[in-house]
Amino acid sequence: MQTALLLPETERDQRQRTRIAPQARRVREDRPALGLPLTIRNLRKSFGDNEVLRGIDLHIPAGQFVAIVGKSGCGKSTLLRLIAGLDKIDAGAISFGEAARPEDIRVMFQEPRLLPWARVLSNVEVGLGRDRASLDAHPRAEHALTEVGLADKRDQWPSVLSGGQKQRVALARALVSQPRVLAFDEPLGALDALTRISMQRLLERVWRDQGFTAILVTHDVAEAVALADRVLVIEEGRIAHDVTVHAPRPRERGSVELASLEGSILRHLLSADDRT
Amino acid sequence: MSLIDSLPRVARPLRLPRADGLIQWIVPLAIIVIWQIACVTGLVPTRVLPAPSDVALAGWKLLLSGELVRNIWVSFWRASIGFLIGGSIGFAFGLANGLSQLSAKLTDTTLQMVRNVPHLALIPLVILWFGIDESAKLFLVALGVFFPIYLNTLHGIRTVDPQLIEMGRIYGMSDGELFRRVIFPGALPSIFVGIRFALGIMWLTLIVAETIAASSGLGYMAMQAREFMLIDVVVLSILIYALLGKLADSASRLLERLTLAWHPAFQKR
Numbered sequence: 001m002q003t004a005l006l007l008p009e010t011e012r013d014q015r016q017r018t019r020i021a022p023q024a025r026r027v028r029e030d031r032p033a034l035g036l037p038l039t040i041r042n043l044r045k046s047f048g049d050n051e052v053l054r055g056i057d058l059h060i061p062a063g064q065f066v067a068i069v070g071k072s073g074c075g076k077s078t079l080l081r082l083i084a085g086l087d088k089i090d091a092g093a094i095s096f097g098e099a100a101r102p103e104d105i106r107v108m109f110q111e112p113r114l115l116p117w118a119r120v121l122s123n124v125e126v127g128l129g130r131d132r133a134s135l136d137a138h139p140r141a142e143h144a145l146t147e148v149g150l151a152d153k154r155d156q157w158p159s160v161l162s163g164g165q166k167q168r169v170a171l172a173r174a175l176v177s178q179p180r181v182l183a184f185d186e187p188l189g190a191l192d193a194l195t196r197i198s199m200q201r202l203l204e205r206v207w208r209d210q211g212f213t214a215i216l217v218t219h220d221v222a223e224a225v226a227l228a229d230r231v232l233v234i235e236e237g238r239i240a241h242d243v244t245v246h247a248p249r250p251r252e253r254g255s256v257e258l259a260s261l262e263g264s265i266l267r268h269l270l271s272a273d274d275r276t
Numbered sequence: 277m278s279l280i281d282s283l284p285r286v287a288r289p290l291r292l293p294r295a296d297g298l299i300q301w302i303v304p305l306a307i308i309v310i311w312q313i314a315c316v317t318g319l320v321p322t323r324v325l326p327a328p329s330d331v332a333l334a335g336w337k338l339l340l341s342g343e344l345v346r347n348i349w350v351s352f353w354r355a356s357i358g359f360l361i362g363g364s365i366g367f368a369f370g371l372a373n374g375l376s377q378l379s380a381k382l383t384d385t386t387l388q389m390v391r392n393v394p395h396l397a398l399i400p401l402v403i404l405w406f407g408i409d410e411s412a413k414l415f416l417v418a419l420g421v422f423f424p425i426y427l428n429t430l431h432g433i434r435t436v437d438p439q440l441i442e443m444g445r446i447y448g449m450s451d452g453e454l455f456r457r458v459i460f461p462g463a464l465p466s467i468f469v470g471i472r473f474a475l476g477i478m479w480l481t482l483i484v485a486e487t488i489a490a491s492s493g494l495g496y497m498a499m500q501a502r503e504f505m506l507i508d509v510v511v512l513s514i515l516i517y518a519l520l521g522k523l524a525d526s527a528s529r530l531l532e533r534l535t536l537a538w539h540p541a542f543q544k545r
Contacts, residue, residue: 086446106446115440115458117462117536118461126449130448157537158538173447
C-alpha cells in the first residue's frame, strides 16, 4: 500500500535548495560512486519457532533516506541487522546493485560501542577497516571528526565525553570509510531531547553532504518524518505501509505538514493495536 | 594487598594535597615509635620482642657482613623467577581457555581439580622430588602464582563486552587485531587483579618453602636465627618480607596506572 502526501513547496525552501546545490555537486565530483541502491526480495528470518520477518520485498533507490518504524518486536531491528550482514538470511535475497566492499556498508548502534582504551582519534580510525594501516589514516580520521564537530576532542578518552559526544564519535567512525550504505539502529534512542534534535540535524547534514543511502530504524515517528524521504511501517514481519514524505528540506521541526503525517502514521500503528 | 585495593575506585577518595604520598606512612611510623617506647620502658620484655633500634642494629651488622644482601637477593630471585614461570603459564592457559571452547573443555576441569589442592600441601612431595634444591622453591611459587593469574585472565577475557567484539568484527578486524585492540585491553583490568593476588601468594609460598627446606634466603636466615635465639634477626626477616611485599604491590600499581590510563578509576581528577 502506497500513501503519498504531497506538500506545497514554499519559495523560501526553493531558495535554500538552490543555495545548497553547488556544494552538493562538488561532493559528487570528487566521489564518483555515491549511495548504493538496495533490493530485497522475499526476505525471511526466524529465531527458533518465532518467525520475525515473513517475506519483505523492498527497493531503495541509491541515496534515499529511509526510516523504518514499528512497534518493538516487529522485526525492524532484525531487518537492519540482515541488511548490514550481521545475521544470516534464512530465505530470500538482499542485493546492492553492484559488488559492495565491506567498508561500503556501515552500522551505527544505539550504544556508541567505542573502545574505552583508545583515544577518540584511534576510535575513529577503527572505522577505516582494512585501510587502518594506510598512511592517510590519521588525516582521514581527523577529517571525519571535524565533520561531526569534535576535532578538539581527538586526544581524549571516551570516558570523559558526554553521551551525545560519544554518539558523534561513533558517527565519525561510521563515516570515515565513506560508506555507501549507512544503517542506523536507533542511534539516538538513548539521548536526551535536545541532544537528539541536534544529532538529527547532524545526521541530515552528513547524509546530504556525502550522499550515502541511509536506513534508519527508530521508534520515534516524529524523528522518522523529520529525516526520511520515505517511512516504512513494519507490522508482524511485513511492510504494512510505505509512506513517501514530500516535505522539502531543510524541514521545519513541528510544522503542520510533518505533524499531520506523523499523526497519520501513528494512527496506523495504534489501529493495529486495536485490531488485536 | 586487600580486596578493596584491587577494586577500581568508584567514589572520589578524600585527598589532602601534597601530603598524599606521606600520609600512608603515618601509621607504620607510629607503630614503630610506640613499639620502641614500649621496649625502652620495659613494658615489653626484649626476650619477647626486641626494640626497633636493636632490629635496625642487627640489620646493619648483617648488611656489613654481606649476608643480608645475599639472602634478600636469593629470595627476590626465587620470587621473581617463580612468578614469571607460574604467571606466564597461567596467563597462557587463561588466554587459551578464554578464546577457545575446545581448550577450555579439555583443560578447565583438570585445572579446577588441581586448584582445590592447597599447593603448600605438596611440600613433602616436592622435597622428595627436588630435594631442597632451587627447583623445589620455584616449583611451589610457580604453582601458587598460576591459579590467581589463570582465573583472572580467563574471567577478564570471558567478560569483554560482546558488543565491542561485534563492533570489531563489523569493522573488519582480523582475529589478531581483534585480540590486540579489543579483547586483551578489555581483559587487562581483571588480569591486574590476578597479578596482585598472585604477588601476595608468591611471598606466602616463598616464606613457607624457605623456612621448611632451604639453605639460603630470608626464610632460611630467620630459621637459622631461631636456632641461635637471635630474636632481632627473626623480627628483621619478617619486616623485610613486609617491605618486599609492599614493593611488589607498588610496582604492580604503577604498571596498572600506566596501562589503564583510560579507565575512569585511574584518571586524575
